Amino acid sequence: MELATIEELEAPTMEIPQATQPEIKTIPEKMIAQNLNCFFGKTQAIKNVTLSIPTQKVLAIIGPSGCGKSTFLRSLNRMHEVAGGTMTGTVLLDGLNIYDSDPVVVRRRVGMVFQKANPFPMMSIFDNVAAGLRLNGLGDKNKVNEIVERSLKQAALWDEVKDSLNKSGMSLSGGQQQRLCIARTLAVDPEVVLMDEPASALDPISTAKIEELIYDLKKNYTITIVTHNMQQAARVSDYTAFFYVGELIEVDDTKTMFTAPRKKRTEDYITGRFG
Amino acid sequence: MKIEPPVLVFPSPSKSRNRNIGDLVFKNLTLVFAIVVLSLVFVMAYEMYKGSSLSIEKFGWRFLWTSVWDPVKGDFGALPYVYGTIVSSLVALVIALPLSIGVSIFLSELAPRWLERPVSFMVELLAAIPSIVYGLWGMFVLVPVVRKFIGPFITRYLGFIPLFNGAPYGFGMLAAGIVLAIMILPIITSISRDVMMSIPNTQREAAFALGATKWETTKIILSNAKSGIAGATLLGLGRAIGETMAVTMVIGNMPQISAHLLDPAYSMASVLANEFSEATTQLYLSALIEIGLLLFAVRIILNAAARLIVWSVTSKFAQ
Numbered sequence: 109m110e111l112a113t114i115e116e117l118e119a120p121t122m123e124i125p126q127a128t129q130p131e132i133k134t135i136p137e138k139m140i141a142q143n144l145n146c147f148f149g150k151t152q153a154i155k156n157v158t159l160s161i162p163t164q165k166v167l168a169i170i171g172p173s174g175c176g177k178s179t180f181l182r183s184l185n186r187m188h189e190v191a192g193g194t195m196t197g198t199v200l201l202d203g204l205n206i207y208d209s210d211p212v213v214v215r216r217r218v219g220m221v222f223q224k225a226n227p228f229p230m231m232s233i234f235d236n237v238a239a240g241l242r243l244n245g246l247g248d249k250n251k252v253n254e255i256v257e258r259s260l261k262q263a264a265l266w267d268e269v270k271d272s273l274n275k276s277g278m279s280l281s282g283g284q285q286q287r288l289c290i291a292r293t294l295a296v297d298p299e300v301v302l303m304d305e306p307a308s309a310l311d312p313i314s315t316a317k318i319e320e321l322i323y324d325l326k327k328n329y330t331i332t333i334v335t336h337n338m339q340q341a342a343r344v345s346d347y348t349a350f351f352y353v354g355e356l357i358e359v360d361d362t363k364t365m366f367t368a369p370r371k372k373r374t375e376d377y378i379t380g381r382f383g
Numbered sequence: 384m385k386i387e388p389p390v391l392v393f394p395s396p397s398k399s400r401n402r403n404i405g406d407l408v409f410k411n412l413t414l415v416f417a418i419v420v421l422s423l424v425f426v427m428a429y430e431m432y433k434g435s436s437l438s439i440e441k442f443g444w445r446f447l448w449t450s451v452w453d454p455v456k457g458d459f460g461a462l463p464y465v466y467g468t469i470v471s472s473l474v475a476l477v478i479a480l481p482l483s484i485g486v487s488i489f490l491s492e493l494a495p496r497w498l499e500r501p502v503s504f505m506v507e508l509l510a511a512i513p514s515i516v517y518g519l520w521g522m523f524v525l526v527p528v529v530r531k532f533i534g535p536f537i538t539r540y541l542g543f544i545p546l547f548n549g550a551p552y553g554f555g556m557l558a559a560g561i562v563l564a565i566m567i568l569p570i571i572t573s574i575s576r577d578v579m580m581s582i583p584n585t586q587r588e589a590a591f592a593l594g595a596t597k598w599e600t601t602k603i604i605l606s607n608a609k610s611g612i613a614g615a616t617l618l619g620l621g622r623a624i625g626e627t628m629a630v631t632m633v634i635g636n637m638p639q640i641s642a643h644l645l646d647p648a649y650s651m652a653s654v655l656a657n658e659f660s661e662a663t664t665q666l667y668l669s670a671l672i673e674i675g676l677l678l679f680a681v682r683i684i685l686n687a688a689a690r691l692i693v694w695s696v697t698s699k700f701a702q
């Protein structure tokens with residue numbers, strides 16, 4: 109990819125802060141990872157990463173596969189430990205260390221969408237979206253109905269499924285299933301939404317829908333998205349962080365990152381010289 | 384530019400033909416074996432049907448609903464045996480099912496890997512114990528325990544319910560049910576564990592990421608696995624219904640229909656084992672064979688249904 113072509117990408121019209129401002133400092137931070145080290149047994153997947161996640165913006169995480177993007181993302185809602193990993197360092201959410209809080213509460217505030225759509229197969233479309241609400245003990249039928257409808261609308265799925273809410277979630281196409289999972293995540297009203305290559309298994313049209321959706325969601329949510337696809341990072345994100353073998357190499361606003369990266373490694377990666 | 388066709392290397396024709404003949408022989412041979420096994424089932428079914436036709440013609444459906452068993456008069460009804468088999472098997476299920484589900488939840492969701500292997504192995508080892516050993520253990524350990532402790536205890540505290548009452552011998556449907564429960568525990572446990580383990584981790588992650596606790600996540604896994612667990616239960620039930628030796632040794636072998644679990648009873652498989660050698664008349668033999676046919680049919684149906692259910696669950700996630 110030529111550097112100059114970045115302008116030609118159909119980036120949604122988003123306001124991008126001054127390119128001259130390299131660090132994300134003036135933007136309020138929703139989450140901060142400080143001196144984060146993540147391990148799987150003895151292998152270290154994340155090495156001393158310090159990174160802020162700006163409030164109600166989209167942060168994209170890019171980097172070659174195996175560089176620790178997923179691991180970093182999963183350390184932000186304590187899913188890293190579910191896979192048997194360990195970590196040191198702190199992750200602050202609104203200034204409080206999530207590793208001092210109840211993981212169940214953390215995961216309700218920091219939702220997650222996975223690479224492969226994973227609806228609950230024994231549940232209807234409706235019940236999938238309501239699953240998290242029911243875990244929270246919300247019994248009020250009208251309220252549940254209302255939230256399910258709202259979440260499906262936010263996930264841009266409502267029009268396609270409003271007449272078949274009782275059908276199995278598995279009856280949907282891959283792209284619809286992924287939007288169903290997004291609706292399920294949004295239903296518990298998280299503050300941060302983490303997405304791990306949410307469109308990597310989808311066709312271009314479904315991918316476009318998800319990207320549009322992300323663009324709409326940042327009005328209300330803080331979003332961090334891992335992506336393999338640099339055009340996608342350029343299209344949907346306000347900020348981009350580049351990871352390489354477990355280290356954070358560079359983070360900047362997306363436009364600067366793709367037009368004038370400061371580090372040689374970043375430039376090599378985004379120009380396709382490796383990765 | 385001229386494009387060169389790719390050069391493909393095939394094995395020389397003669398060699399490949401030889402191999403093909405080998406393959407052909409092998410394939411057909413295995414096919415023959417498969418057909419032999421399959422037809423064996425049909426031959427057995429047919430033979431048993433033929434052997435029992437005398438009894439089937441004479442008694443019809445009445446055979447299932449009457450309880451006279453009079454070889455001298457030539458009147459046969461299998462109800463007490465059917466009853467004993469069903470009740471002892473159900474007792475076994477009631478005891479084994481919660482235990483099995485608990486163990487399989489432990490194995491698939493909770494146990495660390497170093498513990499899961501040995502515990503699974505031990506559970507499966509239970510299935511390797513010959514049923515005569517279960518029978519002996521039942522007679523010499525379980526029956527006295529039922530007579531001295533379990534029986535008096537439940538008649539004292541639950542005796543007002545007819546079910547938990549009965550003769551103080553120790554031999555009876557309760558003892559048979561307990562022995563059967565231990566015998567069917569391995570199959571229900573290992574299949575339930577396999578079904579739960581076949582549910583991909585993405586399901587657990589989906590639940591955790593929504594803020595589910597370990598227990599809530601397990602409930603979601605269970606809801607995915609429930610038809611598989613039902614299949615495992617059917618397989619266990621089939622095994623309990625067909626079990627002969629151990630049951631014969633502890634059920635008391637009295638052809639009676641009693642509402643009390645502590646009372647002795649008889650089972651279909653036991654009556655076959657005990658009376659086959661004494662069947663002096665054609666009709667007597669025919670009645671016994673009809674019981675065998677019933678057992679055969681019930682087990683085939685249960686097993687087929689169970690396998691189908693388990694297969695449909697595990698294949699749903701295997702893409």
Ligand SMILES: Nc1ncnc2c1ncn2[C@@H]1O[C@H](COP(=O)(O)OP(=O)(O)O)[C@@H](O)[C@H]1O
Pocket residue numbers: 148151153171172173174175176177178179180191
């Ligand atoms: N469950 C796991 N167990 C052990 N090692 C893992 C596990 N998941 C990931 N890793 C290792 O951690 C490193 C980072 O992986 P990951 O975060 O998945 O990278 P990415 O998402 O950038 O492709 C890799 O070297 C990978 O092999």
Ligand SMILES: [Mg+2]
Pocket residue numbers: 177178179304
């Ligand atoms: Mg990844």
